[in-house]
Amino acid sequence: MRDTPLTQAHIDRDARMVDFHGWNMPVQYTGILAEAECVRTKVGLFDLCHMGRLEIRGADREALVDRVFSGRTAKLKHGRAKYGFLLNEAGYPIDDVLVYRDLDVMHVVINATGRDTDPAWVRLQNEKSGFDATVVDVSDDQAMIALQGPASEMTLQPLCGTDLSALRYYGFTTAPVLDVECLMARTGYTGEDGFELFFPQEHAGAIWSALLGSGRSLGIAPIGLGARDTLRLEAGMPLYGQEINLEIHPLEADLAFGLDMDKTGAIGIEALRAIRAEGFPRRAVSLGAPTGRVARPGCKLFQGGTEVGTVTSGTHSPTLGSNVARALVLAEAAELGGILDVEIRGRTYPFEVVPAPFYRRKR
Amino acid sequence: MADRPSDIQYTKTHEWVRVQGDEATVGITDFAVEHLGDLVFVDLPEVGRTLDAGEAAAEVESVKAVGQVDSPVAGEVTEVNEGLADDQGPLTADPYGEGWLYKVKLSGAPGNVMDLGAYEQQLATEEAAGE
Known part of the structure; x- marks a missing residue:
């Protein structure tokens, strides 16, 4: 350790x-x-x-970020940060990250789980594209x-x-x-x-x-x-590895705000446009139950005895005093107000499909 | 350091059992409660169920984890602490008293149990091992 x-x-x-x-x-x-x-x-x-923390430097730093990052960097002003993903060619996230546009450097904050994979991926794309940029791991x-x-x-x-x-x-x-x-x-x-x-x-x-x-x-x-x-x-924020991963793409995870779907030349965006055009069967939903057992990641969901999805995150909400979860379910089971049965250690417990997020601060 | 009773027996997996005649009361130790953290749910066995020693009898759930309670004794469940389903407070405040889990009519002697001295020695070893 x-x-x-x-x-x-x-x-x-x-x-x-x-x-x-x-x-x-x-x-x-x-x-x-x-x-x-x-x-x-x-x-x-x-x-x-x-x-993890990366610094991307050099004349082509913004071109490199624009290629590996899913978000809209063209309109990102100096001194502003943007949430998005490092996508693979198929449109699935390698990680979710924050990009900060500084004067002579782009800062990228990555997850602990991405500290080995992310710098290697960004460097590989840098070499492939022939950009004049360097990827410095300052973690x-x-x-x-x-x-x-x-x-x-x-x-x-x-x-x-x-x-x-x-x-x-x-x-x-x-x-x-x-x-x-x-x-x-x-x-x-x-x-x-x-x-x-x-x-x-x-x-x-x-x-x-x-x-x-x-x-x-x-x-x-x-x-x-x-x-x-x-x-x-x-607060409705995703955790990489649970809400999104190499098998759950941002569109089905309801995280389109981290995507610039009009970009050209960005890795994975073309694939996501195809996925969007074709339609995709799953949707992320928020689930709530007033009391009872806590739904944990991996718990299966049923509707009328038919399996319809899986819990991606679940906890007892300290702020609401009730049980909350996020899950990925078939679109037909994603209707607000619907009841889904969560299988927890051999028994099922009813959860209601509720609006996201569970908590929004007053401003 | 919690005030652990010396007139009860303990298991390696942090349950306790108090035997009185042919009846026994079962709970979990303060160490188990402390380790689970903020409790949110307790699942108790049904009255009338027959338990084997070592059988999974109950579950105590916290925000972060689920603790399985293995019955230290064999017998038929005669009573459960139903109030814990709505309020887990007694389990945190008084794990050896108000926070008991269930009672059984014994069908044999307790299985793998130890006295307070042996249990506290085990805890000291676990803590030294960084647990």
């Missing part, structure tokens, strides 16, 4: 540690329910150093931490030398925190307001501690991966 620069800080706070795709990470500190509530009502701090040089929750701005502002109120959702800027030059983006994976910070890894401990200190009077707490997964699922 690999440690992040903050692993010891988590152990020192008595976090429960788990092996997360080869990383020694905190799954919870005090409890998933308390941590999720802290992010929804106050502010939480997340260690995301295990995720081991940069730390990444997130502040999420309504008190995020109040926590970060006293430590940083820029006016955060001017930073819009999905915008980013560069500013010092504790005299360390940080890239800070108003992005996140919880459905709350918040920031993701990128900076040289040797300062991880100092910045982590400073944020906990600054947020103390606001009720800040460090948050584990357990609460992070419930928060993202409540």
Whole structure:
């Protein structure tokens, strides 16, 4: 197992540690329910150093990103981020990523599970296309931490030398925190307001501690991966490997907002246009049940005794106090208000098809 | 450190059993409760069901995980703690008392059980192993 620069800080706070795709990470500190509530009502701090970070440089950096990234980069302004996918030729995601357009570099944030595959894929496409670009993997040089929750701005502002109120959702800027030059983006994976910070890894401990200190009077707490997964699922955000993977494409996963379907020359988009034209049998749906058992990934779904799909993510929602899930089902079973039976450990439990997302913050 | 009773017996898989005459009460230990995290569901056996020692008898589910309860004793289920279906609070607050799971009329002696000393030694070993 690999440690992040903050692993010891988590152990020192008595976090429960788990092996997360080869990383020694905190799954919870005090409890998933308390941590999720802290992010929804106050502010939480997340260690995301295990995720991957690429920098694409050179004269053709934007051409390379435009080729490997599914989203609309042509209209992406400097200082803005965009969600999308690295697609294979068949239109299926190798990963889901955020692209940040900076002055002389494109930053790409990838999942921990993509740290081996993604750079190799982007480099291969770079070579094939003959672009003048270089793909630098800065995952081991940069730390990444997130502040999420309504008190995020109040926590970060006293430590940083820029006016955060001017930073819009999905915008980013560069500013010092504790005299360390940080890239800070108003992005996140919880459905709350918040920031993701990128900076040289040797300062991880100092910045982590400073944020906990600054947020103390606001009720800040460090948050584990357990609460992070419930928060993202409540907010309707996909997890690579579950909602999308090499066998579930973005159209059926209801993630078309991460696609520029009019692009030419981008890998996988042509294939997705063909899939769209031909029609596809499955749809992603949100499911809810007031009480009872929690639907887990892989649970089968039935309607009138016929198998109609599979749960991709499921949890007890701390914010709603009920059970929620995402599932991929045949289109005829995807109707809102319909009842689907989820098979959980040998028995079936009724879940209702409900609108997505489960949670939307008030602005 | 939880206050674990010394008049009950424990299993390697973190259940406990209190034998009184030909009746036994079964639950899970504070370690099991702590380890599961925030509880959301408890599935108990039906009254009248006959359990073998070691048979899967109940399930305790948290936000993140499902814990299977293997019956430490054989016998017929006479009573279950039905309130736990709606409120798992007692299981967290008082796992050796109000948080009991089910009672059986014994049809034999408990299977693989140990006393408090042996159980705590096991926990110490597990914790030392990073568990």
